[in-house]
Amino acid sequence: MSGSSLNGLGRDFYLIQWAAFLNAVGTRCGQFAIAWWVLGKTANPLTFAGFVAVATLADVLSRALFGWLGDHYDRHRLLVGCYVLSAATTLVLAGLGTLDLYLPWLIAGCLAVSGVAIGIRDPLQMSLTPALVATHRVSDAVRLRSIVGSSSALMGPLAAGILLGPLGVLGTLWLNAAAVLVALVLIGMVRTPAANPVGGARQLSYLTAWYTRTREGFTALYRVKPEWNLSLLAFIVNFSLYPLFAVLFPVLINRYFPQDLWLIAVTEGAFAVGLLLGSLFLVKRANGRWGRPGVVFAGFLLVGLAMLGCGLFSQFFHARPGWFASVTVPLLFIGGVGLVMVTVNTSTVRMLATPDNYRNRIGSATSFVSGMVIPFGALVGGAFSGALGVSYAMAALGLLIVLAVVPCMFSAALVRVLGMSDDQIKNVYKDFYPDAFPD
Numbered sequence: 001m002s003g004s005s006l007n008g009l010g011r012d013f014y015l016i017q018w019a020a021f022l023n024a025v026g027t028r029c030g031q032f033a034i035a036w037w038v039l040g041k042t043a044n045p046l047t048f049a050g051f052v053a054v055a056t057l058a059d060v061l062s063r064a065l066f067g068w069l070g071d072h073y074d075r076h077r078l079l080v081g082c083y084v085l086s087a088a089t090t091l092v093l094a095g096l097g098t099l100d101l102y103l104p105w106l107i108a109g110c111l112a113v114s115g116v117a118i119g120i121r122d123p124l125q126m127s128l129t130p131a132l133v134a135t136h137r138v139s140d141a142v143r144l145r146s147i148v149g150s151s152s153a154l155m156g157p158l159a160a161g162i163l164l165g166p167l168g169v170l171g172t173l174w175l176n177a178a179a180v181l182v183a184l185v186l187i188g189m190v191r192t193p194a195a196n197p198v199g200g201a202r203q204l205s206y207l208t209a210w211y212t213r214t215r216e217g218f219t220a221l222y223r224v225k226p227e228w229n230l231s232l233l234a235f236i237v238n239f240s241l242y243p244l245f246a247v248l249f250p251v252l253i254n255r256y257f258p259q260d261l262w263l264i265a266v267t268e269g270a271f272a273v274g275l276l277l278g279s280l281f282l283v284k285r286a287n288g289r290w291g292r293p294g295v296v297f298a299g300f301l302l303v304g305l306a307m308l309g310c311g312l313f314s315q316f317f318h319a320r321p322g323w324f325a326s327v328t329v330p331l332l333f334i335g336g337v338g339l340v341m342v343t344v345n346t347s348t349v350r351m352l353a354t355p356d357n358y359r360n361r362i363g364s365a366t367s368f369v370s371g372m373v374i375p376f377g378a379l380v381g382g383a384f385s386g387a388l389g390v391s392y393a394m395a396a397l398g399l400l401i402v403l404a405v406v407p408c409m410f411s412a413a414l415v416r417v418l419g420m421s422d423d424q425i426k427n428v429y430k431d432f433y434p435d436a437f438p439d
Contacts, residue, residue, distance in 0.1 A: 010132050016128065030177075068364075069360070126145070135423060138351060160172065220433075236400060238370050239373045272336060275337075282337055298341065311391045413432075
């Protein structure tokens with residue numbers, strides 16, 4: 001990667017990325033602080049799991065329920081509103097901690113509101129990118145977004161582990177609130193092009209507009225075959241990958257290495273480093289050498305094969321923690337690189353090929369379709385680990401990804417779109433699938 005390839009993307013785009021980074025790291029620290037607080041009050045992991053489920057469900061559902069807003073109202077104002085909601089919930093949680101008021105219903109409500117804000121905010125930040133960045137720089141912008149996401153995933157747990165000791169739960173909650181408030185100020189400084197409200201949106205009642213626009217978004221996703229194929233593949237990947245870190249690795253490490261909890265940090269860190277290095281330069285180089293279609297399909301295969309390898313090798317290398325780490329860490333690093341090979345390229349295609357007045361709905365619908373399976377994936381991962389054993393459960397879920405991607409490699413529509421350059425692909429879905437975009 002050349003030193004300047006991520007420069008010159010525009011002040012406003014960089015402000016959004018800094019705000020996203022601060023918000024993500026702060027929120028992750030807040031999640032750890034809430035975990036310590038709830039577990040200290042209840043000593044019941046199931047109670048904390050319930051709070052996490054509430055936040056996750058609110059996030060996923062909001063993508064389906066409110067994805068249409070970004071295509072019909074000013075995206076910047078909506079984005080500011082989301083950060084205001086996040087700041088308000090963090091302040092309420094910090095206030096409850098200060099007063100030592102453990103009110104489960106209020107904590108759950110704050111986490112639900114925060115989840116809704118995240119579910120609306122993430123597609124908005126993606127949809128704003130083509131308006132802030134030149135077309136030929138969109139792929140660089142997506143890589144920078146991925147760098148920010150993987151860096152926050154790496155820094156969040158590290159920061160929480162460092163801060164919880166000296167600051168405690170209360171100090172960490174207030175630091176979370178401060179980080180989100182700074183992010184809100186940065187978002188307020190962003191200047192976006194003037195919005196063009198869609199005609200007729202304000203004449204409809206809210207419920208009618210919600211139903212109509214949401215239905216249009218999902219219908220468009222289904223009719224645009226490349227996006228539908230990619231969303232189904234993402235569905236399979238999330239179904240398989242989420243239980244790897246949420247269920248299977250913790251169970252495996254607890255079973256064989258109960259005194260070596262550093263393995264959890266090392267394995268998750270290896271995956272995050274793969275995401276980060278892939279975003280920094282590996283994806284750009286791979287695209288230049290092999291082309292976008294080959295890189296996307298290779299990325300899916302690397303994720304599946306990495307899981308398959310972790311499952312098979314962990315069956316034989318669990319006598320010593322060093323042996324286990326020496327096998328799983330390189331494979332998870334490769335899996336992280338593979339995942340970012342997919343996400344950077346498919347996000348770039350989606351942003352450029354989708355008409356502006358459908359971009360937010362298509363992005364939200366895709367996130368909903370691929371994300372709604374996550375809780376079920378965790379349950380199936382647990383069931384597979386009980387029936388097959390943890391190692392073979394990993395291998396089975398990895399094999400599922402490999403089998404799912406093979407038919408898509410022969411999809412002419414998908415290969416055609418992925419093979420187009422960034423300049424050629426601008427609004428191409430409108431030309432290829434006019435029935436998907438009636439207005």
